[in-house]
Amino acid sequence: MLPQEIIRKKRDRRPLDAGEIAEFVKGVVSGAVSEGQVAAMAMAVLLNGMSRDEAVALTLAMRDSGDVLDWSDLPGPVTDKHSTGGVGDNVSLMLAPIVAACGAYVPMISGRGLGHTGGTLDKMDSIPGYVSQPDNALFRKAVLETGCAIIGQTANLAPADKRIYSIRDVTGTVESVPLITASILSKKLAAGLQSLVLDVKVGNGAFMAKSRDATELATSLVEVANGAGLKTSALITGMNEPLASAAGNAVEVANAVDFLTGRWRDPRLLEVTLSLAAEMLHAAGIAASNQQGLQRANEALDSGKAAEVFGRMVAALGGPRDFVEKADAYLPRAAVELPVPSPTDGFVTAIETRDVGVAVVALGGGRTRPQDSVDHAVGITRLLPVGHEVKRGEPLALIYARGEVDAQAAAAKVLAAYQVGGRRPSRQKAIIRRISPHG
Known part of the structure; x- marks a missing residue:
């Protein structure tokens, strides 16, 4: 079946069978399916979803697009x-x-x-x-x-996922649950x-x-x-x-x-x-x-x-x-150390966690583009947890940066991410729930 006919079926909310999905994925790897067609299919799946059977078929087709490792010679469970x-x-x-x-x-x-x-x-x-x-x-x-x-x-482990993911990343289709599922599980x-x-x-x-x-x-x-x-x-x-x-x-x-x-x-x-x-x-x-x-x-x-x-x-x-x-002797560590002092007495009541991650990226510890290199030496340590009692001037965290300007910018981000208040907050659960195959 032609790729555009498979896309049309999903666009029109009709279920795809395992053969159609396998054919499309094969075309993704061979190049027979264009970047535009991958993007169109990803958007159709984002908008219309997939049944469990379709998601299983997609996952298996992506798994089989490259090498499948075999550990049967190991003397224990994998x-x-x-x-x-x-x-x-x-x-x-x-x-x-x-x-x-x-x-x-x-x-x-x-x-x-x-x-x-x-x-x-x-x-x-x-x-x-x-x-x-x-x-x-x-x-x-x-x-x-x-x-x-x-x-x-x-290189050859689920190569279909690499191509599909790179296109999803730039076409606003990353959030599709069936596509996330197939991406993770195929590998x-x-x-x-x-x-x-x-x-x-x-x-x-x-x-x-x-x-x-x-x-x-x-x-x-x-x-x-x-x-x-x-x-x-x-x-x-x-x-x-x-x-x-x-x-x-x-x-x-x-x-x-x-x-x-x-x-x-x-x-x-x-x-x-x-x-x-x-x-x-x-x-x-x-x-x-x-x-x-x-x-x-x-x-x-x-x-x-x-x-x-x-x-x-x-x-x-x-x-x-x-x-x-x-x-400690082997790991790199950036030379500039800067504590982030608490502005007041109290308890850490909340942390805007994403902003702490963004501060690490801004220091050079993450990427803003796929081709960026990462500075392994920078980062943040001694991050105080929610519920910790602090005195004014006590460090909420310690910044490691390559230069003073970067350190100050990261410290400002971390300070803004922390909330310090007068009452100790209730403890949030680390393990929220378990999902088993049978619900």
Whole structure:
């Protein structure tokens, strides 16, 4: 069938069958479908939606547009997690080694920063020597030897997604739930997973600011993933404040090392990381229940096994062998340090989290265009959480910048993002709800 006839059907709200969807996706990869036709189809899907069967067919067609990894030779279950992104969300750096330390294998294929949110791949690139985009042989070797590897999307993994996403990004069609679902899941299915746990963020620092929208996306992801044969559940977690007390690249890696070694663990970050670990261990069949998974995850963390796995993973992918022991010596840090003093006594009552992320991007720690390079050394640390009592002049955060002007501009953004009031606010839940395949 001609691409324009497939577009016409979706435009007219008629369901597409799996064959038509597969044909269209094949044309996307071969170039037989033009950029304008991809844009027209994306807009038709945004406006008219897709049934679950259509979304499953699209996801599978995008998965099959390139390589599909096979981990059947591994002696244990293969599992992963995906986050929809936030500020100070360095969960993957601790989660992969915790779950691997419990006996699962975690081939974690991550992305770069998008908009105001940080990217796991950009964080890993701040480690000297670390090969974040290895060939398949090195990727497999690292997973087999250490239990986990955090890397970037390889060239031929779901190539249809790369082309469709780049067009969606410039045609106002990013927000389509079926297209978001297929984009995320096609890459995870191509990664050869046996189970997946999703961390769908909601709040003023997330792409989904409203609970209703986050629930719609989480439900779509869970239903389509299970429909495509991948055992999947989701946690909806709060992003009305930065998850870690650090936002940036190298500073979030340092925060992760502190977390793994027990030097410092941000309470909300600990709760989200362990809850996701419990979910993954249960889904992988390593724990009989989430409660047992939580216990196993705690043991892996507190015994130091997870920190050891992280260190071995870094070394296996080209980083320093003593990275965990000497992270501060290896990680870059910008020379200008500037505290952001509280203007008054009181409690941190709210944080405009997105603005904290934007401040990191403005420092050079993120991208305003896809081709931009990232400065791994800049960032913000010691971000006080909501509910913290402060005295006038006490730092709300600490800025790391390349120059004084950049530091002052970031400090002004962070100061504007923080609200300090006379009454301690009620604590917001870090884990809001769980979405399972059966509702």
